[in-house]
Amino acid sequence: MSSELKELLNRFRMVESVEAAAVVATDGLLIESVSRAGVDIDAIGAVASNGLAMVDALGREIAKGSTVQAVLEYDEGLVLIEPISDDAMLLLLTNSRDDLGLLRFLAAKHRDEMIDALSAI
Numbered sequence: 514m515s516s517e518l519k520e521l522l523n524r525f526r527m528v529e530s531v532e533a534a535a536v537v538a539t540d541g542l543l544i545e546s547v548s549r550a551g552v553d554i555d556a557i558g559a560v561a562s563n564g565l566a567m568v569d570a571l572g573r574e575i576a577k578g579s580t581v582q583a584v585l586e587y588d589e590g591l592v593l594i595e596p597i598s599d600d601a602m603l604l605l606l607t608n609s610r611d612d613l614g615l616l617r618f619l620a621a622k623h624r625d626e627m628i629d630a631l632s633a634i
Contacts, residue, residue, distance in 0.1 A: 518545045518630040521623050528616065530590070530609035536597070536627065537562060537604050544601060544634070552606065561604050565594050582617070586610055595620050597627050 518536060525534035526547050533548035541559035548554045568583045585592040593605040593616055605616055 517633065518627065519547060521627055521630060522547045524623060525605055525616070525619060528607075528612050528619070530607040530612045531605060531616070532590075532608050533557065533604070533606040535604045536601050536631065538601055539565065539596075539599070544631070548606075554606075557606060558604055561592065561594055562602070564592075565596065565602055568594075582620070584613065584617075586613075591616075593617075593620070595624075597624060598631060601631055603627065 522534040522536070522545060525531050533546060533552045533554050535546035535548070535554050535558055536544040537558035538544055539562055541562035543555050543558050546554045546558070564585070565580065565583065568580050572578055572580055580596055583594040590607045591605070591610055591613060593603070595603045597603050603620060605620075607616070
C-alpha cells in the first residue's frame with residue numbers, strides 16, 4: 514500500500530505500549546497496519562469498525578454530533594479509534610493504559626499527514 518502511511522503508523526509503534534497501529538476502512542477492511550507478532554489486526558479492525566458505527570449511532574441518538582475519538586479502556590490496555598476521513602479510521606491497540614495522553618497527542622499531530630497519505634492511495 515502506501516509507504517508513507519506505514520511510516521506514520523510506525524511512529525505510533527515507537528511508543529512501547531502500542532501493540533498495533535492501523536488504518537482501517539469503515540467497512541472493516543484493513544488499509545495498512547504495523548503490529549507485533551501474534552496480533553490478528555484483520556479481525557480487530559473488522560470488530561473495531563462495528564465499534565465506530567456503534568459510537569456514531571450513540572452520538573446521533575444523544576444529539577452530540579459525530580465521533581471525534583473513541584477510547585476503550587480495559588484492565589490490560591486501550592483501544593483508540595479515531596475517524597480520519599469518511600471512509601477510514603485510525604486504530605491503536607495498547608497493552609497499557611499509561612500512554613493515552615501521548616497517543617491522543619500523536620493522533621492529532623499526524624492527522625493531516627494520514628489524510629494526505631490516504632488521498633495518495
